[in-house]
Amino acid sequence: KQEVTQIPAALSVPEGENLVLNCSFTDSAIYNLQWFRQDPGKGLTSLLLIQSSQREQTSGRLNASLDKSSGRSTLYIAASQPGDSATYLCALTSKIIFGSGTRLSIRP
Amino acid sequence: SAVISQKPSRDICQRGTSLTIQCQVDSQVTMMFWYRQQPGQSLTLIATANQGSEATYESGFVIDKFPISRPNLTFSTLTVSNMSPEDSSIYLCSVAGTLYEQYFGPGTRLTVT
Numbered sequence: 001k002q003e004v005t006q007i008p009a010a011l012s013v014p015e016g017e018n019l020v021l022n023c024s025f026t027d028s029a030i031y032n033l034q035w036f037r038q039d040p041g042k043g044l045t046s047l048l049l050i051q052s053s054q055r056e057q058t059s060g061r062l063n064a065s066l067d068k069s070s071g072r073s074t075l076y077i078a079a080s081q082p083g084d085s086a087t088y089l090c091a092l093t094s095k096i097i098f099g100s101g102t103r104l105s106i107r108p
Numbered sequence: 109s110a111v112i113s114q115k116p117s118r119d120i121c122q123r124g125t126s127l128t129i130q131c132q133v134d135s136q137v138t139m140m141f142w143y144r145q146q147p148g149q150s151l152t153l154i155a156t157a158n159q160g161s162e163a164t165y166e167s168g169f170v171i172d173k174f175p176i177s178r179p180n181l182t183f184s185t186l187t188v189s190n191m192s193p194e195d196s197s198i199y200l201c202s203v204a205g206t207l208y209e210q211y212f213g214p215g216t217r218l219t220v221t
Contacts, residue, residue, distance in 0.1 A: 093209070
């Protein structure tokens with residue numbers, strides 16, 4: 001059974017820092033991996049999609065990597081801003097399974 | 109990408125009643141999905157709804173409790189039946205793109221008293 005874990009569950013950093021969020025999964029047979037952000041009480045906004053044949057994707061200050069052999073993905077956020085404060089979720093598709101999320105808080 | 113809307117955005121309902129949530133997509137899609145997000149939790153897939161066939165429910169979810177309709181390629185409804193306070197959650201619909209990427213609606217926040 002596929003399990004998806006996100007560490008840490010919560011993270012607070014000062015503005016301007018670079019940071020890494022982690023997502024690990026137990027079964028490497030995936031179609032792709034998607035990172036989302038969710039603001040309190042809101043729906044999900046897709047940030048990046050990494051197909052199973054890809055190693056990384058970049059969008060602005062965000063960079064996501066995928067290592068299927070080790071069952072890991074990371075989301076790198078450069079020069080963090082208070083507007084980045086949200087819960088970040090990774091999701092696998094083959095069978096749609098979400099990680100538990102990392103609640104990120106950026107301190108001004 | 110797809111633009112998805114949901115109605116209602118939120119509701120407060122009494123125990124024992126039912127609520128139907130609507131999901132509208134701005135383009136025709138094959139696969140639509142319904143999720144539940146309980147307070148402080150991540151998302152759990154309830155069911156997959158394909159047009160012209162019965163919805164496929166995940167373990168722990170049954171059609172009697174969560175009946176789903178999918179009358180066409182742009183619309184679906186989820187009904188939460190015989191509600192209890194444990195059903196208080198955010199309910200989200202999503203659609204799959206050509207690469208199976210997910211696009212989400214804004215969610216429906218349900219509170220059952």
